[in-house]
Amino acid sequence: MNERSLTLFCCTVSDNKTHFFFKRSLEGSAIPCTPTSFLETWFLPRTSLSGHNYFKLSKRRSSPTATNNEKFTTCQQQHSNKSTSYLSINPKGYPAILKEAKMNKAYKKEIWYTLGFTVLLLMSGHLGLLFVAFPALQGHMIFGFPSQYIIPVIMGWLGLMVIVTIQTVLTNRLDDEIEKMDGVVDEI
Amino acid sequence: MEQKWALADPTMGIIFVAASFAFFYFVGWYSQRAAKSSTDYWTAGRSIGSLANGLGMASSYMSLATFLGVTALILKLKVPFVYMWIQFSLSIPLITLWYGTPLRRMGAFTPAHFVRERYGLRTSYIVASFMILIMLMYALGQMIGVAKVFEMLFGINYNVALICGGALIVGYVTIGGMYGTSYNAAFQMVLMGVAFIIPLGAIMKAMGGSGWYFPPLLYADMVPAMLERVPDFFDMKYGFKWYFALIPCFTIGAMGLPHLGMRIYTAKNLKSARVAMIWFTFFCGITFSATYTMGFSGVFFQATSGTPIAPTDLDKITLILNSVYNPPWVLALVIAGAIAAGLSTISANLMAIGALIAQDIISTFKPDLEENKTKIVNYSAMAGAGLISILVALNPPTFLVVSILWAFGLAGVTVAPLVILGVWWKQANRYGAMAAALIAGGTYILVSPYVAPNLTIAGGLPAKLGMSGALLCVPLSFLLMTVVSMVTNRIPALVDKLPHEADKKLVDGIHGWTVYNEQRYNSTAAGVIVSAVSLFFVIWALMPGGW
Numbered sequence: 001m002n003e004r005s006l007t008l009f010c011c012t013v014s015d016n017k018t019h020f021f022f023k024r025s026l027e028g029s030a031i032p033c034t035p036t037s038f039l040e041t042w043f044l045p046r047t048s049l050s051g052h053n054y055f056k057l058s059k060r061r062s063s064p065t066a067t068n069n070e071k072f073t074t075c076q077q078q079h080s081n082k083s084t085s086y087l088s089i090n091p092k093g094y095p096a097i098l099k100e101a102k103m104n105k106a107y108k109k110e111i112w113y114t115l116g117f118t119v120l121l122l123m124s125g126h127l128g129l130l131f132v133a134f135p136a137l138q139g140h141m142i143f144g145f146p147s148q149y150i151i152p153v154i155m156g157w158l159g160l161m162v163i164v165t166i167q168t169v170l171t172n173r174l175d176d177e178i179e180k181m182d183g184v185v186d187e188i
Numbered sequence: 189m190e191q192k193w194a195l196a197d198p199t200m201g202i203i204f205v206a207a208s209f210a211f212f213y214f215v216g217w218y219s220q221r222a223a224k225s226s227t228d229y230w231t232a233g234r235s236i237g238s239l240a241n242g243l244g245m246a247s248s249y250m251s252l253a254t255f256l257g258v259t260a261l262i263l264k265l266k267v268p269f270v271y272m273w274i275q276f277s278l279s280i281p282l283i284t285l286w287y288g289t290p291l292r293r294m295g296a297f298t299p300a301h302f303v304r305e306r307y308g309l310r311t312s313y314i315v316a317s318f319m320i321l322i323m324l325m326y327a328l329g330q331m332i333g334v335a336k337v338f339e340m341l342f343g344i345n346y347n348v349a350l351i352c353g354g355a356l357i358v359g360y361v362t363i364g365g366m367y368g369t370s371y372n373a374a375f376q377m378v379l380m381g382v383a384f385i386i387p388l389g390a391i392m393k394a395m396g397g398s399g400w401y402f403p404p405l406l407y408a409d410m411v412p413a414m415l416e417r418v419p420d421f422f423d424m425k426y427g428f429k430w431y432f433a434l435i436p437c438f439t440i441g442a443m444g445l446p447h448l449g450m451r452i453y454t455a456k457n458l459k460s461a462r463v464a465m466i467w468f469t470f471f472c473g474i475t476f477s478a479t480y481t482m483g484f485s486g487v488f489f490q491a492t493s494g495t496p497i498a499p500t501d502l503d504k505i506t507l508i509l510n511s512v513y514n515p516p517w518v519l520a521l522v523i524a525g526a527i528a529a530g531l532s533t534i535s536a537n538l539m540a541i542g543a544l545i546a547q548d549i550i551s552t553f554k555p556d557l558e559e560n561k562t563k564i565v566n567y568s569a570m571a572g573a574g575l576i577s578i579l580v581a582l583n584p585p586t587f588l589v590v591s592i593l594w595a596f597g598l599a600g601v602t603v604a605p606l607v608i609l610g611v612w613w614k615q616a617n618r619y620g621a622m623a624a625a626l627i628a629g630g631t632y633i634l635v636s637p638y639v640a641p642n643l644t645i646a647g648g649l650p651a652k653l654g655m656s657g658a659l660l661c662v663p664l665s666f667l668l669m670t671v672v673s674m675v676t677n678r679i680p681a682l683v684d685k686l687p688h689e690a691d692k693k694l695v696d697g698i699h700g701w702t703v704y705n706e707q708r709y710n711s712t713a714a715g716v717i718v719s720a721v722s723l724f725f726v727i728w729a730l731m732p733g734g735w
Binding site for chain 1: 267270274275289405409422424463469612700703708
């Protein structure tokens, strides 16, 4: 089935908690879909220089409204490959579906940062394992010391500092992203 | 002939130590004026800046062993021990990454506080008991060490030294609470750094080292002479399992130590806590690297000067080198630094024990205490924790005077898996947590050489330090936690007894999400993967050989 030939129905209850998403094929059958799938196919969030967010929408059938105070919004959009328009919405007025997509992205980022930095930290603090696993690496003189001594010492201090600095910058930035989406950075 | 080393003139040492104690009391008294509530007393009002916190973190972690024990172990184990020490710097970054910031966001006083909210009261009592035992073992080693330094310095009986020294320590910690402890710890770290690194530079210069101006890394010109006299100094004499076991025993073990986690809860905000982590790695790294240099210099001194050191004096190598190469006032400064190292760790341990007793045990029985009564409870818990440590140190039971490093493994088995999975996996429940803490914790104690010498996994040093036990029991703890949780979550009669929805919302909340999403941190596949990997390591640990 060609995704781009689908007619979409999006029904959003604006209490920001309940969303129903349906894709419908041209033949008329309705297919329930997840918000992420819906968004990944049809909405490409962008940020302009003025700080406003733009949602890529169908030109032929634009959404009736997308305001901050919407009580109940229904939109039916048919995507066109050739012509698109952009609807500007104030960042404070994120539609719930977009917010959820961003949250999912931030959540995945959080998981990957945690796993990735754990691997890097373990590597920097346990480089000795490398020299045990591959004895051929031992005995080379680096900065006047045997390699199996000085590399773990330097990586366990200076290498670790570099990793921790990057970790600090990225995780602080991630917290900012979550905060912008109504999250709580400090105490709950 | 081996010579027994003794302090020639303690006068300068007494002056330096007295001056430092006067300062600690002043800081404690001055700081406590800001403590208006329990939050202030146990978490310094969550107001400590990143530099002071980073210094405090490093200081709490750097015990008397930095000055005394480590150098002796480098003399004995050589490079493998350096590997063991290097990975300790990972503790705070990993704690911050895995649970420090979520628990700070939750407003926790101790990791047991989180366990209570996540797994219920009974589990928190079990975990708090293990934590108190671990902290007591930790504090006991320091208390005995400080008493021995006092004994040497003042020439008094051990018991008198212990009671006087212990009372002085408990006094300033109780008065100052976390405010005083934090600022004192920051000062103690500076004192430690100055007292350790600068005299080390002078020792290296006297030994002929050209890199004396930066002792932590610049001693390569001494390496050829070392290799000539001690050819096996850089040898990696143990098997793969020995080095790998450092991860479950000490890296994950350190993640279960409550006094380290508590440092993150004192931060002004999460960003400040993360910046403190950078400072921690800097101060920890520079002092640890200097410690390896001191150990190297000790071996070098023994090998090149032809002066044998009595086995009982090996842990005094820092003091011996300073007495040989530096003037008496420098040795006095080093002694003050060593005592500061002991004090910073004891004070963090006592704060943890006090907070566990006051916040995780007493406050659960009496949740509605008035503020002034809470204050009395706080002070009593702190003083009581100190008093217990002193009394136990007077005639310590043999099973408590095991290596502090063994206690790391116990923390890795009984605390870390519960907190890590509790923060990151919604399916973790109290049945899994209790099974993990009790069965894996019990197994760890059972396979230690201190309880059942015939049941140890590896024997020798790995068993004494808890490395072989942790290699088995840390994955066992993760395995029990995941499997029992997944099984019991599929038994409706058991699930009905759990506040499952509230638990799941707590997980989302501490990660900063206000809008709940069932999908987050709720992967069954992740649970299965953790179980499978843990099972592999349990089997590997049980297989003989490899050490």
